[in-house]
Amino acid sequence: MITVPKLTLEDVKVLLAAAESEARAIGVDVDIAVVDDGGQLLGFYRMDKAKITGIQIAIDKAFTAAGARKATHEYAAMASPGASAFGIHVSNGGRFMIFGGGVPIFVAGQIVGGVGISSGSSEQDRAVAEAAVDALLCQLRKSVTAQPPTP
Amino acid sequence: MITVPKLTLEDVKVLLAAAESEARAIGVDVDIAVVDDGGQLLGFYRMDKAKITGIQIAIDKAFTAAGARKATHEYAAMASPGASAFGIHVSNGGRFMIFGGGVPIFVAGQIVGGVGISSGSSEQDRAVAEAAVDALLCQLRKSVTAQPPTP
Amino acid sequence: MITVPKLTLEDVKVLLAAAESEARAIGVDVDIAVVDDGGQLLGFYRMDKAKITGIQIAIDKAFTAAGARKATHEYAAMASPGASAFGIHVSNGGRFMIFGGGVPIFVAGQIVGGVGISSGSSEQDRAVAEAAVDALLCQLRKSVTAQPPTP
């Protein structure tokens, strides 16, 4: 047996809030999904003008990023016609997303989940997802630092 | 054309927070889903010990409550063997939930969405869902009252 | 090879209009679906207050009635626990509906399609479906009668 880090709902709230905040900052309403290391949904926000079609796409980007442990935009090249993973987008019942907006979350080198964003351009979605993960990692570092030094 | 009320993300946050708070008060971790009047996901929280199987159940209870405009516990009797709607539980791709935990949200007599809770007993799930809806309606009444009187 | 009668869009409009009219007469807004003898969708109306969950149920009741060539309410008894066809409601991907509201359409003893109604009680849905089929059959008899006698 081993021990692995695991996201809590409090971590998920940090991710959702940071994603919403970044989306507002760049002026786009998005669907925001957070999943655990098994790709299972932990949290979701739909901003007021986010797309209905983006609900499943956001969830599936988070699923792909967490499950494949790779950002979805990294698959754009390798899953194109002629490339080595072409066809992977129909796997997992069509849930494997191969364009930007899904970002894995690693803590201490361990995968703990993924964030998926949809409704904006691939670049916007990716920027929002990365901002969310950055905010969580920043928060976690602060928690560690805030612990009183052992005497 | 007609005009109808619609939930915003701020309303959804009230629902999620109230559900989480009620679940803590009664000592159970739950999956919490909020959908719009068309049954499409607006918000989701998984509490730390909520069930993985409850993710889809919570979403589908919210879908059923909003889509059928009836609390899911009301279907328990009418969808039992021998009753008039027996068999409805397999409809909508098996998403039609017929036990407690899904509650529709009506504002000014109009359906605007649903809350679905899963992981506890049917009674616990229902209590949490009802507390969430009550909190939103209370909040909306305050907003109305808080408006300055017309001079 | 044989020749079979087949519904046209004009026939479908008669069915949709008659169902809508009967639903208004009995005071319930319903989802109305018409399918052909292969169970494939020919026409659909959602009345303003009809249920979202009723969309698929109406389509599936019409599918069941046309495909099994039997009204869906006739399955209530035979598909109950302990009866001979118990379990049939999960067949066809859960599309096999076993409560009232789906009615087959026979013309000259041949199946030509089905009407499926949802949102009301099983009894209301069945009454609306039967009124729609009656209206079409009445219309077809008139067309025949209206032909000038051969001299």
Place this chain on the structure above:
Amino acid sequence: MITVPKLTLEDVKVLLAAAESEARAIGVDVDIAVVDDGGQLLGFYRMDKAKITGIQIAIDKAFTAAGARKATHEYAAMASPGASAFGIHVSNGGRFMIFGGGVPIFVAGQIVGGVGISSGSSEQDRAVAEAAVDALLCQLRKSVTAQPPTP
């Protein structure tokens, strides 16, 4: 809470009739689907020679146009191999349509639904969908104009 416009069955009939009329004018039988702003079916006509495979395609084009708030032909370029949204066509359970024939319906700047047409060429399907939306918007303008002036 916010307030939004919503299509009625009377609006849907205008869309269905206008689409059928335009399809006849250009000499093609089509499947015609209308959905609401959440992508849920509101109305459907299958013309006599329309394709069986077009039933789901028409419904899914309408779903895509309403849900993504963009005409489906606009996705042809951006979802091609090498483009930024390549792979989006498998999302939403394979319902995301990326060729012409799905058109969103905006009223007063708000999305209220979508029309989806299938069976013809992409260009024909798009022309029919656009004619349907134009007819509705024209009708709505007339309704507004027809209101008696306030004295």
